[in-house]
Amino acid sequence: MPVSFHLKRQPEVPLEAEVLSPDRICQLSNEEIRSLTVYHGKRQLPLGEFFDVEGERSNELEIHGNLAKVRWIGRAMSQGSVTVHGGVGMHLGAYMSGGQIEIHGDASDWIGAEMKNGLIRVHGNAGGQIGAAYRGARAGMKNGTIIVDGSAGLEVGMRMRRGTIVLGGPARDFTGLQMLGGTIVLLAGAEIRTGAWMKRGTIISLKPLTMMPTFTPATDYSPTFVNLYSKHLSLFGVQLPYAAADGRYRRYAGDSSVPGKGEILVWQPNV
Amino acid sequence: MIRITGGRVYDPANGINGEVRDLCMDGGSFVESVEGGRTIDATGMIVFPGGVDVHTHVAGGAINFARAMTPEDHRRTQAFIRTKTRRSGLGGMAPTTFATGYLYAGMGWTTVNEAAVPVLSARHTHEELADIPIVDKTTLTLMANNEIMLDQLENGEYERAKQVVAWYIWAAKSYGIKAVNPGGVAAWKWGKDAKQLTSPIEGYSKLTPGTIVTQLAQICEDLGLPHPIHLHCNNLGAPGNISTTIDTLKHLEGRRAHIAHCQYHAYGGDDWDTMCSETAQLADYFNAHPGITTDAGAVLFGDTVTITADGPWQHLLYKLTGRKWGNLDVENETSCGIVPYTYRPSNLVNAVQWASGLELLLLIQDPWQVFLSTDHPNGGCFWRYPEIIKLLMCADFRQECLKQLPDKIKGKIRLAEIDREYTLYEIATSMSAGPARALGMPKKGNLGIGSDADVVIYEEDEDVERMFGHPRYVLKGGEVVIEDGEIRETPEGREFLIKPACDPGIDDFMRPLFEECYTMSFENYPVELERIEHAEFADCLGSTRS
Numbered sequence: 049m050p051v052s053f054h055l056k057r058q059p060e061v062p063l064e065a066e067v068l069s070p071d072r073i074c075q076l077s078n079e080e081i082r083s084l085t086v087y088h089g090k091r092q093l094p095l096g097e098f099f100d101v102e103g104e105r106s107n108e109l110e111i112h113g114n115l116a117k118v119r120w121i122g123r124a125m126s127q128g129s130v131t132v133h134g135g136v137g138m139h140l141g142a143y144m145s146g147g148q149i150e151i152h153g154d155a156s157d158w159i160g161a162e163m164k165n166g167l168i169r170v171h172g173n174a175g176g177q178i179g180a181a182y183r184g185a186r187a188g189m190k191n192g193t194i195i196v197d198g199s200a201g202l203e204v205g206m207r208m209r210r211g212t213i214v215l216g217g218p219a220r221d222f223t224g225l226q227m228l229g230g231t232i233v234l235l236a237g238a239e240i241r242t243g244a245w246m247k248r249g250t251i252i253s254l255k256p257l258t259m260m261p262t263f264t265p266a267t268d269y270s271p272t273f274v275n276l277y278s279k280h281l282s283l284f285g286v287q288l289p290y291a292a293a294d295g296r297y298r299r300y301a302g303d304s305s306v307p308g309k310g311e312i313l314v315w316q317p318n319v
Numbered sequence: 320m321i322r323i324t325g326g327r328v329y330d331p332a333n334g335i336n337g338e339v340r341d342l343c344m345d346g347g348s349f350v351e352s353v354e355g356g357r358t359i360d361a362t363g364m365i366v367f368p369g370g371v372d373v374h375t376h377v378a379g380g381a382i383n384f385a386r387a388m389t390p391e392d393h394r395r396t397q398a399f400i401r402t403k404t405r406r407s408g409l410g411g412m413a414p415t416t417f418a419t420g421y422l423y424a425g426m427g428w429t430t431v432n433e434a435a436v437p438v439l440s441a442r443h444t445h446e447e448l449a450d451i452p453i454v455d456k457t458t459l460t461l462m463a464n465n466e467i468m469l470d471q472l473e474n475g476e477y478e479r480a481k482q483v484v485a486w487y488i489w490a491a492k493s494y495g496i497k498a499v500n501p502g503g504v505a506a507w508k509w510g511k512d513a514k515q516l517t518s519p520i521e522g523y524s525k526l527t528p529g530t531i532v533t534q535l536a537q538i539c540e541d542l543g544l545p546h547p548i549h550l551h552c553n554n555l556g557a558p559g560n561i562s563t564t565i566d567t568l569k570h571l572e573g574r575r576a577h578i579a580h581c582q583y584h585a586y587g588g589d590d591w592d593t594m595c596s597e598t599a600q601l602a603d604y605f606n607a608h609p610g611i612t613t614d615a616g617a618v619l620f621g622d623t624v625t626i627t628a629d630g631p632w633q634h635l636l637y638k639l640t641g642r643k644w645g646n647l648d649v650e651n652e653t654s655c656g657i658v659p660y661t662y663r664p665s666n667l668v669n670a671v672q673w674a675s676g677l678e679l680l681l682l683i684q685d686p687w688q689v690f691l692s693t694d695h696p697n698g699g700c701f702w703r704y705p706e707i708i709k710l711l712m713c714a715d716f717r718q719e720c721l722k723q724l725p726d727k728i729k730g731k732i733r734l735a736e737i738d739r740e741y742t743l744y745e746i747a748t749s750m751s752a753g754p755a756r757a758l759g760m761p762k763k764g765n766l767g768i769g770s771d772a773d774v775v776i777y778e779e780d781e782d783v784e785r786m787f788g789h790p791r792y793v794l795k796g797g798e799v800v801i802e803d804g805e806i807r808e809t810p811e812g813r814e815f816l817i818k819p820a821c822d823p824g825i826d827d828f829m830r831p832l833f834e835e836c837y838t839m840s841f842e843n844y845p846v847e848l849e850r851i852e853h854a855e856f857a858d859c860l861g862s863t864r865s
Contacts, residue, residue, distance in 0.1 A: 184390035186642070 051081065051103040055113025055134075061089040062137065063098060066120035070107035070128030070147055078104040107147075116156065122149050125166070138175070141168045144192070157201060158182075163211070165192040169284070173217065176201025179208050179230075187228055189213075195284050205232045208249070212277075214286055224251045227310060231277070233288065246303050246310035252277075252288070254315045263302035263312060270296050271313070294318060320345045320356025321797060326366035326776060329743050331687075331752040332765035336744045342366065344772035344797040351768060359792060359799075361776050367747050368764045369429030369773030369795065370704075373754035374549070374579050374614045375695040377419045378433050378447035378456075380440040381626040384645050385413040385657045385696070389624055405806050412624045412659075412696050420452035420809070422702045424800050427775030427790045430755070430763050433458045434497055434549060434579065435628050437649045439839075441491035442846045445814070449852040452809040453795050455771075457758065459549050460491045461628050463498030463531050464505040466651035467832050472534055473526040479828070481538045485821040486829060488542075490845035492816050494758075494857065495546040496539055497579075499628040500553050501531035504654045507631040514554045516566045528553050529570045536574040542819040543859035545759025547575035555632050558588040561597035568604055568611065577757055580616020580694035582676035591668055595731035596675045602682035609685065612757040614692035617676030617707050618669065619699030620662045627697065630654030651836050662699070667731070670724040672698075674732035677710055677717065681739045686748035687756065704750070705787035711741040711749075712783050759857065760815070772797035813853040820859070 051073055064087040067073070073081055081104060082096030095101070099111075107128025115121070116135045124143040135153040145164040150171075157175035160168045161182055174196040179189035180203055188208040199217030206225040212233070219238040227246040234242075237255030244260060252274070270292045278288035289295060295317035302308055323342040328335050343353040376382050386393075389412055396411030399418050408418030423431060431451075436444045436458045448456045462468060462484060471480035484496065502520035503513035511521040516529035536548040554563040564584040568576075578584070587597035605613060627633060630646060633656020637644035645657035662669040676698065683689040691708070695701035710717050714737075721735055741749070755764025762770045774794040780786035793801035800808050833841045848854060 182391065182394065184388070184392075186391075 049103050049106055050108035050110045050131075051101065051106045052110040053099040053101055053112065055098060055111075055115060055118075056100050057098050058114070059088055059098060059117045061117070063088050063118045064120055065095070065098075065118050066123035067095060068109065068111065068118070068121045068130070069123055069125040070109060070130065071125050073109060074105065074107040074128060076104065078102075116154075122147075125149075135172065141166065144168075154198070155196070160189055160192065160194045162187075163189045163192045163194075165190075167192065168194045170194075170196045170198070173198030174200045176203050176220065177206060178204045179211060179213050180205065181207035189230065193284075195286065199236075204238075205230065208232075214281060214284070216286075224249065224310075227251075233277075233281070233286070235286070243303055243310060243312050245306050245308070247306055247308040249310050251310070251312045252297070252315075253312065254289070257312065257314055259300055259312070260303065262305040263300040264304065266299045266301050268296040268298050268316060271299075274313070289315060289317070320353040321772075321794065321799070322353055322356065322358045323361050323366060323774065323776065324358060326361030326364045328366045328766060329747040330368060330766040331744060331748040332368070332756070333767045335766070342766060342774065344774075344794070347772055347796040348762075349766060349768050349770050349772050357799075359776070361792075363779060364791060365743065365777045365779055365786075366766070367427065367775045367777070368751045368755075368766050369775050369793070370423075370427050370750045371430040371432075371754040371758065371760070371764050372423070372428055372692065372695070372701065373432050373577070373690050373757055374434045374616070374692045375431050375701055376433065376435060376626055376697075377431060377451060377695070378416065379436055379444035380647055380649075381435070381628070381655045381657060382413050382696075383443075383447070384647060384655075385624045385626050386415065388643055388645050388657055389413060389659055392622070392624075405809055410702065412622060412700055414700075414702075416447050416450035417452060420454055420812070421806055424453040424793055424795065425790075425806070426702065426705060426788055427777075427793050427801075428454065428701075428704075428750075429773035429775075429793070429795050430455045430457075430760070432456075432494070432754075432758060435459065435461055435499065436491060436493060436497075437461050437628070437652045437655070438487055438491040438844070439649055439652055441493065442850060445492060445846060445851055448814060449811070451812065453800050453812055455763070455812045455815065457494035457546075457815045458491070459495045459497035459546070460488055460493040461499060461653040462487065462496045463501035463535060464503070464628075464653050466505060467829070467836065469502070469505060469520075469523065469526060469531070472530060473523050477534060477537075480534065481541055482822045482825045483829070484535075484538050485542055485819040486825045489818055489821060492814075492846045492848065492851050492854070494815050494817055495544045495549060496535065497549045497551070497628075498531065498535055499551040499653065500555065500631070501535070502526065502528040503553050504628065504630055507654065512631045514557075514563060516553065516563065516570055529566070532567055532570045533572060533574075536571050536576055540574055543861045544817065544819065545857050545860060546757065547577055549577045549579055551579045551627075551629065552584045555583045555627075555629055556586075556636070558586050558590055558594035560584055560586050561600055564601060565604060568608070571611065573610065576611045578611060578613040580692065580697065581613040581679055581689075582616040582618065582672060582698065583694070585675050585679060586671065594668055594671055596671055596678055596733060598675050598678040598682055599733060602679060605683045605688055606685070609688065612688050612690070612753070613679070613683070614690040614694070614754070615676045615680045615707075616692055616694040616698050617680065618662050618672040619693065619703050619706055620664050620669070620673060621699065621703075622659070622661045623696050623699055624657060624659045625697045626655070626657045628653045628655050630656045632656070633658050636660065650838060664723045665725055667725060667727055670728050671731055674721075674724075674728070674734040677707075678732065678734050678737065680707075680711055680749070681737045682733075686741070686745040687753045689749065690754040690757070691750045705784045708741075708746055708750070708787045709782075709784040712746065714738050714740050759860070811853055813855045814851050815855050815857050816851065817857050817859055
């Protein structure tokens, strides 16, 4: 039986609720869960002030309501699952190392920031800095998967080291900024400066991109690994074209201003 | 009024080695006896004079830049939440101002010397120092690359140079002179460095680093500064720099000096692969020359951020690490670089550095000559000093730590052969009485009658690191500031200054040069005395204050 949370009081200022994580909840009784501390702005209040809680001692969490002001859900979680019916606030699943998060609604900035492993699935739109490194840190997400069905904001995958980010909708500027490794899949393309300062890693776009002058077209080809990626991502309902009969990928190498060994693959369908 | 009874007292300044004595204090100083007041029963405990840090970087433009550059550290570090007695702040690699005071006092240090202040950022530095509570403070002015001063030495105008130095000390409201990579920073502005003591510096026709060392040391003596020249030698951190260091020491020609963070200046070898410890050679020199003092600049493994006025070295370090690099323009006075760094036991160079710092502390025989320091935050953070104390006091623990170093370290260091263990008396000398004497502060590091009542009381513990990290009581100026691990009071500390005798005509000499060189106006440059909170004047040697 999952523990379910219903938002009963809309926070006036951001509510920092890193306690909404399976690791924190799984051993606790209903009463203990309700008395966990959340930060409403600078004030410390019990979780029960904001949520009706049903159930106890489970590593499955179900949260209902408009949580756009609730931050740090699933922070550093390593197991279990969090399912949210409604939107969520910033820092969803930051530092997480396992388990999965599913959002039936929109998410905000910094989802999966510096995550080590696990899965984040957002069915709506997301904000910027997905899987990114926090300011000053050397590396963002180290592994794991983030899938957003909708659009995304700035600096997606900034300084990510490994792992996969898939965006169903368009991303804004600086996708893959200073990327160190890993893969970003853009099913609907991105705005400008894609791959700026990338050192390694792969960005795959199914739509044409405005390339920076520091990326050099290398070749048109059908890389085998896209085939493998496609099979893996089909588990999440994502399809990547790879058959030579349908088209080829144009490989751009860069960013030569760093200088970097990254690549951007842009799908060129046969017409 | 407070009386401390029954404690085993270690007071090297007065030759007291573990005797059970009572200490009485009133009005901020030790007195013969007191009537009434609080009595602290220290039976079975160890009583030390409050620690004195002879070389640290806790305030000013550089450390503040380091704070700004390392937000990743702020997220993971110890947070000080505001309470009735203390303000909020952060610990970590570059602690915030208030936290710096709490952390120093929390481990029993009550006096700190901010060792590198350009005059241009002196006002900022004093503002920050005013926000470091509890501890008393001094600052040193950066001088060995100041172009106006160097021009005087180049032209053989020694007397004028002396006046310029005195003018700058008073303009900065500081306590003495720091020389960093003499001539090297000036040369870096031409894209060069200065590694040979006897070669002319780029941009000058005959001035050499050796001349700067000799003449600046003489200026410090002639001005009667209580602390002699505080010297960061040329060629810091480079393999084979031992020859530069020994050469520098010879250029002092018998004058008093304090050599900063000597660990970074004691390497043999030709490149990073062959780099090895040459501490024995340096220690021999110190053992034969009791007039010079030094601090270890020991390295501890882990994350830190390096900050120094040695701009060329920091640029090299940035190139080596590929990490962040900050560089501050300090006009014609000096430079400043900031690079976050991680010392790793698996890294051969870092392992040599770690061993070298400890070797110097152990091979220099007289603890009155070599002091505990990490050149905070360069070799490690000051709040890790208790780890070094444990390494000095426990040879077995050192041997344990040596096992984590790579095998290739064999033949590069000597630490494994050293079985010396510091006694409590020697620790008290190296962390308090010695640095206080080197700084020329007779009332610090001293539990004698009339001295400042700065005391730290430890509960005896087999784990030396825990004992020194968590004193039972810390008293500053006769007031209990730490008790049972809690901050009780946060009095504001004092700042010690000197006013060296200076020809009043020097203002007229400086003004036109100043207006030609600097981006700020002459009138706005010197720090006003009113800016210094709780200023306390120290006397120059052989002179009475005017």
